[in-house]
Amino acid sequence: MEAHTSPDPPLAPVDYDKVQHQTYARGRVLPAEAIARYMAVFAEHLPERRPLAGIDLGSGTGRFSPALADAFGGPVWGVEPADGMRAAAVADAAHPHVTYLAGRAEAIPRPDASADFVLMFLSWHHVADKLAAAREIARVLRPGGRLILRSTFQERIPDHWWRGYFPRSWDIERAMFQTEAEVRGIVEAAGFGTVASVRTEVPFEGDIANLVERLKHRAVSTFEHMTEEELREGFDRIDADLAAGAIVEKPTFGDFIVFETPQEPAIA
Numbered sequence: 001m002e003a004h005t006s007p008d009p010p011l012a013p014v015d016y017d018k019v020q021h022q023t024y025a026r027g028r029v030l031p032a033e034a035i036a037r038y039m040a041v042f043a044e045h046l047p048e049r050r051p052l053a054g055i056d057l058g059s060g061t062g063r064f065s066p067a068l069a070d071a072f073g074g075p076v077w078g079v080e081p082a083d084g085m086r087a088a089a090v091a092d093a094a095h096p097h098v099t100y101l102a103g104r105a106e107a108i109p110r111p112d113a114s115a116d117f118v119l120m121f122l123s124w125h126h127v128a129d130k131l132a133a134a135r136e137i138a139r140v141l142r143p144g145g146r147l148i149l150r151s152t153f154q155e156r157i158p159d160h161w162w163r164g165y166f167p168r169s170w171d172i173e174r175a176m177f178q179t180e181a182e183v184r185g186i187v188e189a190a191g192f193g194t195v196a197s198v199r200t201e202v203p204f205e206g207d208i209a210n211l212v213e214r215l216k217h218r219a220v221s222t223f224e225h226m227t228e229e230e231l232r233e234g235f236d237r238i239d240a241d242l243a244a245g246a247i248v249e250k251p252t253f254g255d256f257i258v259f260e261t262p263q264e265p266a267i268a
C-alpha cells in the first residue's frame with residue numbers, strides 16, 4: 001500500500017528549457033503503433049469531416065503534431081513556451097501542415113474561432129493559470145469545437161512498471177495532478193460542456209531493456225522533483241532486476257476528457 005501524504009513544500013514548476021528539452025524526444029519516443037492508436041481513439045471524439053484544423057497546445061518536441069496533421073488534415077499549430085522543446089520540434093518533427101509557434105495556453109497566438117480541435121497531451125498540469133487557459137481555448141475554438149485533455153487524474157494514477165523503484169513518485173504525482181472533478185470544474189467554468197471521459201489501454205510496448213534505456217533519459221517530470229540519491233538508488237535496483245530478468249511487465253492506461261464549446265445558437 002502506498003503512502004498518501006503530499007510532499008512539502010509544493011512542487012516547483014518544471015523548466016523544460018533546463019534539461020528536458022535535450023532528452024525528452026528520446027526519452028518519451030512512442031512506437032508508431034502507439035501514436036496511431038491515439039489518433040484512432042481521438043478520431044472517435046472529433047467530427048468526421050476533413051480537414052480539421054487543430055492546435056497541439058504544449059506541443060513539446062512535436063511528438064504528436066505531425067500525426068495530428070496526417071490524421072485530421074490540418075493545418076496544425078504546435079504551441080509551446082519552452083524554446084528548447086520547440087527547437088527540437090522544428091528540427092525533428094517538421095511537417096508541411098504543421099507550424100510551431102512560441103506561446104502558452106494562457107495566451108494562444110491564434111485568432112478567435114480558428115481551430116476545430118485543441119489537444120493538450122500531458123501539458124495541462126504544467127499550466128499556471130488554468131482558468132485563463134480554458135478561456136483562451138474556448139476563444140480559439142470554433143462553435144462546437146473540441147478540447148481533448150489527456151492527463152493523469154489524482155484519484156487514478158497509473159501504476160507504471162517503474163513505480164516500485166521510485167515509491168515517492170506516487171506522492172509527487174498526487175501533488176502534481178488535479179482530480180478529474182477539479183479539471184472539469186475549471187474547463188466548464190470557461191463555457192465548455194463535458195462530452196466524454198475516456199480511458200485508453202496502453203499495452204506494455206517494446207522490450208524491457210529498451211524501456212529501461214528510455215527511462216534513463218529521465219524525461220518524466222516526476223523525476224524532476226526527486227533527489228539525485230533517490231534516482232540513483234531506483235535505477236540501480238532497475239539494473240539489478242533487469243540483469244536478473246525480474247522486471248514485471250505491466251500494461252497501463254491513458255485517461256483523457258473530451259470537452260466541447262457550445263454550438264452556434266440556431267437562428268430563429
Ligand SMILES: C[S@@+](CC[C@H](N)C(=O)[O-])C[C@H]1O[C@@H](n2cnc3c(N)ncnc32)[C@H](O)[C@@H]1O
Pocket residue numbers: 016028057058059060061062063064079080081082085103104105106120121122123126127128221
Ligand atoms: C510533458 S510535456 C508534453 C509535450 C507533448 N504534448 C508530448 O506529449 O510530447 C509538457 C509540455 O507542456 C509545456 N508547457 C508548460 N507550461 C505550459 C503552458 N502554460 N502552456 C502550454 N504548454 C506549457 C512544457 O514546456 C512541455 O513542453
